[in-house]
Amino acid sequence: MEIIISNDSDIPIYEQIKDQLKTKIISGELVSGELLPSIRSLAKDLRCSVITTKNAYEELVKEGYVKTIPSKGFYVSTVNKELAKEEQLNKIQDLLESAINIAKMNNFSQKVISDMLNILYEEDK
Amino acid sequence: MENILEVKNLNKQYNDFALQDISFNIPKGMIMGFIGENGAGKTTTIKAILNIIKKYTGEIKIFGLDNRQNSAQINAEIGVVLDDSFFPEIMTPADIAKSMPKIYPTWDSALYQKYLQEFSLPQNKQIKTFSKGMRKKLEIVTAIAHHPKLLILDEPTSGLDPVARREVIDIFQNFIQNEECAILLSSHITTDLEHIADYITFINKGKIILSSSKDDLLNNYGIVKCTEKEFNQFAKTDYLKYVKNKYDYEVLVPNKKEFPKKYPIKVIDKITLDELMIIMIKGEK
Amino acid sequence: MIGFIIKDLAMIKSNFKLLGLLIIVYLFLGLSGEMDISFILPFMSVMIMISTFSYDSYNKWDAYAVTLPNGRKNSVKAKYLATFIIIILMTVITTLSAFLITYIKTKTLNYPDIILNMLGTAIGILVVEALMYPFIYKFGLEKARIGIFIVVFGIVIFGGFILNYVDIPDISLNFLENYWPIILIVIISLMLYLSYRISLRINLKKEY
Structure with missing residues (x-):
């Protein structure tokens, strides 16, 4: 999986992450039921803060693209x-x-x- | 215990300087960036947290425990890099490897050796032969080798070149993979913090002027650049500080999405921590 | 606390060569002539330990030590013990060398004289430790040097004055004569302990 973050963009980083994950889910690159990287490891690999990745995931949960299973992690949900x-x-x-x-x-x-x-x-x- | 570190109404009086009502918290699993000019009070605050200075008023709790009453217990689980204070420089990394296991029960010799190798720090050379960057790396390695739960780092990246800074920041992010841990990281180089910090606490002249989630700051704050005529229309409650330049006004606004809806302005820029720091210090209200 | 002792001993390991050289010089002088420099090794070892204070303060070790578990207490304790260990070690080495020298020169051994002589030296040097360390913890090495100089100078002048001008009653101290080594050991132990408690108190309160 590839995620490309621009630090110079006017779009907040959490939104960049959210949008790219969303695109991957819609296109089918990320399939329903797939486990996403943890917020901490994603933050580390993207060199951003934990709160940023957490925000991105929370927004995706809110919009129904991702579901969270407590103490297990974040999974791609079945999207229409x-x-x-x-x-x-x-x-x-x-x-x-x-x-x-x-x-x-x-x-x-x-x-x-x-x-x-x-x-x-x-x-x- | 949700907060790993709590500082409440910390006051310390010196002849020519005072810390006034310093308060901030670090939640579990988070990195707090502690920024401010040299001499703003970062080191003094950190020294109070660490019991290096003892005469102050206010309350400091680490792991939910009072820092002056439970220092032995607390010290076993914190890792420290101080601005200008370490093992005597006639010692070698190998000497440190010999004494530390007897100081920390949880010292991880293998981890220490692994990081020494990774940073190519020689075992048997005196610290005084090291460059400033090598020293800092050794201090960082020494601070994390006993698997602490809280890292308190005063200017840990000063003197490091960009490549070394990246390596060190990777270590911090690895450390924070364990969500029971937290980091307090002071710096006057804000670019390091811009990436990895979850929270920013900003100290100026001994006072906290801002303590907030970094994303909130960077995503919501903005700098409006405008003419004097435009500036005069802004209500004082809609902006935080302004700087009058030769050709324009720079105005710090707390909500860059709402502000253009209220006032017809042409330029509103996103902000960096550096710009925020400068305008908060130099700006007028 | 052992960790702190290891740290202090690691700091002086580069001086071990010097001490080794001194042993050779001592043996050479002892064998070739009449000169007795048996005090030199214990004396040098306390001097070397005192020099570690200046390395400590140069790199502000004390502030760092405070952040280690029980650092405020154990760093002081370790300094006293490391000094004690090295003084005793050097005294033992010198004593053994003295045995060797007398044996080679006279083919006899005069145990009591040599042991008493070295005991006196060790005690004299431990007094330096006991007197000086609290000053160092309070004022730092530079100021402590001046302080200790004034104190020692004062004692000498005052003592000389007393001995010259005051008649000391001639109490019979005979019963003490056989016990004086033990009494001295007790006194120096008390002095060291008291000195340690004072230094500890100073360091527990100090702000760096």
Whole structure:
């Protein structure tokens, strides 16, 4: 499993960990029932504090991606993949909406924006 | 006992300096970063915790026990690196290996030897031939070889190069894998703490000005950079401190997500512990 | 406490060569002439032990010792015992050497003289330990040196004055004569114990 943390990012480290684990769970890289590393060993290997990894796991528990079994650890729970994908789509929609808002405020045409989207999408591949 | 160390209303008076109402706690399994300028009172606080100074008022509890009444019991389970105080430098690591098993019942000779090798510290050379970094490493190795439950470390990374700092920090993180343990780590180099500390206690001129979870600080605090005109609109309750520069104002705000919703500002930066320390010390209210 | 003694002895191990050399010099002088330097080994050993205080204070060992289990107490106890051990050891070595020298020179052995002589030396040097250590614990080695100098100087002047100008009544001390080694041993033991208690009290309260 790979987790990549940026210390310079504006996104808090616990959120970076949470998002990456979530992606792995949705994509199936982490399968339901799999034991996750303990908060302490994860903190050590990512060189971050224990509270940070604890926060990430707690958020994942709250959102239903991970379940905790006391004195055993954290396990990947069975997630409804469709629901999870929908959640991600909603997120994309939110971000696109704010991009479109800026475009409209500055009178950019729809074509400019969709072209830009296409180019960016291809670039990333 | 949830807290491994509790300091409550610690006061110590010197002629030209005083510790005033120092209070903070370290919960089990956590690393507390103790930051402040040189001379802010870090070492004095640590000396009071360790009974090196005895005349003070207030209460200090380690493992739930009063530190002045139960020092023998407490000392057996703490590991210590002091800023400027260790075995005499005419001794060698091998000499330490001979005396320590008779001082700590729980001394782990194999662990000590393993770390000496890992850090390439020579057995039979006098400590005075060591570089500053090698000395610090030896002090750290000596502090953890009896499997203590609390590490109290005064500037343990000073004098270490970046590679050695990384090695030492790995040791601390290994140590904290046992959730019954805790670390108090003082430093004026905040980058070490930025990564591994769970809590930050910040001392200035003998007073604690902040003691909080590090993630709360770094994720919520921010620095607003703005013009004088913008600054004048801010309510005093919405910011903590500000610094007036030649071209701009730097304003420390406790909630960087809410602040831009209330005031139309252009720049709000996330904060590092260094910047926090500087603006808390230099800034005005 | 044994750990602290090992630490103190480890500190002086580099001086063992010097002491070994002194034994050779002592044997050589003893065999070749009349010069008696039998006091030198015990005396040097107490001096070497006193020098460990300056190494301790240079690296602020005492503050570190406080953080070790029973460190405040055991570091003092160990210093007294390490000094005692090394003085006694050196006295025994010197005594044995003295036996050897007299035996080689005269083919006879004069036990009582040699033993009494060395006992006197050991006691004299233990007095130095008993007097000096509390001063060192209170004031540090540098100031203690001056302090002890003034005290010894004062005793000598005062004693000389008394002996010169005051008539000491001529009490018969005959009954004491056979017992004086034992009496001396008792007195020095008391002195050492008292000195240790004072040093301990000082160190238990000290802030570093």
